[in-house]
Amino acid sequence: MAQKPSIPKGTRDFGPIEMAKRNYIFNTIREVYALYGFQQIETPAMETLQTLMGKYGEEGDKLLFKVLNSGDFLSKTTDEELQERNSLHLAAKLCEKGLRYDLTVPFARYVVMHREELQLPFKRYQIQPVWRADRPQKGRYREFYQCDADVVGSDSLLNEVELMQIVDTVFSRFGIRVQIKINNRKILSGIAEVIGAADKIVDITVAIDKLDKIGIDNVNAELREDGLSEEQIAKLQPIIQLSGSNDEKLTIIADVLKDSETGLKGVEEIRFILNVLKTTGLKNEIQLDLTLARGLNYYTGAIFEVKALDVQIGSITGGGRYDNLTGIFGMPGLSGVGISFGADRIYDVLNQLDLYPKDSVTATQVLFINFGEQETAYCLPIINNVRARGIRAEIFPDSAKMKKQMAYANAKQIPFVALAGENEIKEGKLTLKNMSTGEQQMLTPEEVIEKLNH
Numbered sequence: 103m104a105q106k107p108s109i110p111k112g113t114r115d116f117g118p119i120e121m122a123k124r125n126y127i128f129n130t131i132r133e134v135y136a137l138y139g140f141q142q143i144e145t146p147a148m149e150t151l152q153t154l155m156g157k158y159g160e161e162g163d164k165l166l167f168k169v170l171n172s173g174d175f176l177s178k179t180t181d182e183e184l185q186e187r188n189s190l191h192l193a194a195k196l197c198e199k200g201l202r203y204d205l206t207v208p209f210a211r212y213v214v215m216h217r218e219e220l221q222l223p224f225k226r227y228q229i230q231p232v233w234r235a236d237r238p239q240k241g242r243y244r245e246f247y248q249c250d251a252d253v254v255g256s257d258s259l260l261n262e263v264e265l266m267q268i269v270d271t272v273f274s275r276f277g278i279r280v281q282i283k284i285n286n287r288k289i290l291s292g293i294a295e296v297i298g299a300a301d302k303i304v305d306i307t308v309a310i311d312k313l314d315k316i317g318i319d320n321v322n323a324e325l326r327e328d329g330l331s332e333e334q335i336a337k338l339q340p341i342i343q344l345s346g347s348n349d350e351k352l353t354i355i356a357d358v359l360k361d362s363e364t365g366l367k368g369v370e371e372i373r374f375i376l377n378v379l380k381t382t383g384l385k386n387e388i389q390l391d392l393t394l395a396r397g398l399n400y401y402t403g404a405i406f407e408v409k410a411l412d413v414q415i416g417s418i419t420g421g422g423r424y425d426n427l428t429g430i431f432g433m434p435g436l437s438g439v440g441i442s443f444g445a446d447r448i449y450d451v452l453n454q455l456d457l458y459p460k461d462s463v464t465a466t467q468v469l470f471i472n473f474g475e476q477e478t479a480y481c482l483p484i485i486n487n488v489r490a491r492g493i494r495a496e497i498f499p500d501s502a503k504m505k506k507q508m509a510y511a512n513a514k515q516i517p518f519v520a521l522a523g524e525n526e527i528k529e530g531k532l533t534l535k536n537m538s539t540g541e542q543q544m545l546t547p548e549e550v551i552e553k554l555n556h
Contacts, residue, residue: 112236112244119463123452124247126462127276127445128229131249134272135227138264140251143226145208147233148199155200157207157400157430159304165234167244168197201233205250206400206424206440213254213438214431222255229445242416243446252440254428259371262404262423263378265441269408269419270384272443277457279411280386280418285394286372287401287422289355292365293392296358297337299330306330307395310342314393318342341392348376348390355392371404400424406441410451418447467554468518468534469511470497471504480527481520484547493554511537518554 109115116124148169155163175196183192202208205228213220229249238244251268253261266282273280294303305328309321325335341358344351352373359365372390379388396405403423410418421441428436452458470481481497488495498507511519521533526544534550535542
């Protein structure tokens with residue numbers, strides 16, 4: 103017997119019902135982005151490794167899927183190089199391209215390449231898959247979709263405010279209760295500065311980003327390994343474990359950072375964002391969280407993360423400001439801020455909480471039963487009219503036994519079945535059967551349309 107085919111670990115097939123659910127997610131996010139004036143773009147699945155490498159830190163570089171050069175990919179390597187088995191060196195010679203790791207770096211590349219055509223500020227959204235050579239686990243996949251929105255060419259903090267409103271609107275539409283966490287990399291830089299470890303900012307943020315996962319003792323152990331003194335670690339404790347309202351936290355942190363110009367600038371930015379958001383009527387809680395660090399190296403201002411309150415799963419949305427990103431591609435001084443919805447995790451949350459609206463997963467609304475040539479000839483013009491009125495309809499292609507056709511309707515969860523036999527044809531009507539209640543009515547085609555449209 104032939105071996106059963108399989109798919110790579112960390113990837114998934116999606117059947118019709120799953121695709122209907124995913125499209126509900128994408129369409130909801132797409133609609134909200136459009137409400138705020140964002141325009142859609144797409145970039146290739148593959149980018150040059152030159153574009154991707156060095157943008158995600160050392161850990162991120164290891165998670166890039168590299169694509170072997172076309173043709174004889176060994177032609178430029180020597181026997182000595184192959185025998186050395188230095189995988190990093192060989193990868194650099196054998197691969198010039200890689201699958202994109204996120205949508206932000208390709209977007210930065212896009213902005214630099216198309217700068218002359220863009221009207222600034224440029225508000226774009228992008229809904230496409232990304233790939234990471236990560237260890238697959240619950241809620242973490244090697245291929246997954248991101249739904250990004252970014253604004254480039256504006257320093258205004260109103261952009262951050264709008265992005266938080268977008269997050270709030272999207273999750274309100276989904277019916278998912280969330281907590282929006284916010285912080286600022288300038289505050290984290292200020293903290294590193296006042297404890298006398300300005301050169302350790304990346305180590306500190308990477309370590310405290312793991313607080314939820316590994317606990318305070320392990321974070322402190324990691325900080326020791328990174329070369330921080332006991333005195334510096336002790337100074338970090340009240341900051342890591344800060345509590346109280348957002349305003350109380352800001353007051354305490356402003357006092358701690360009184361000698362750091364950078365840190366105070368971060369406090370001022372967060373205060374502005376939170377104060378404006380108080381006037382917008384957010385439905386979900388927004389919380390200042392100084393342990394939020396988001397390990398990626400390119401954030402320079404406000405950073406965000408969204409947690410679902412009723413399901414145990416990692417972050418379902420994240421983002422921040424990345425002033426220096428386009429500078430990597432030779433265009434310094436262009437400011438950007440963005441968010442990314444994790445569509446696959448949102449899918450899992452909506453599944454666990456059973457929050458999909460019924461009509462979002464119903465494909466066909468009415469199935470016309472096929473009794474034979476004469477009945478089909480009667481039904482086809484009616485079906486055309488039904489579809490013209492926006493109702494999703496199909497006819498069973500074969501004049502099979504009634505039982506088989508009804509089983510098909512049940513399997514596809516089609517809510518209504520329409521039948522036309524000798525009597526119906528004589529009267530110019532149809533019998534419409536409600537598949538959940540079993541109720542049957544003989545109606546004119548127009549009455550059928552009215553009933554199905556309600």
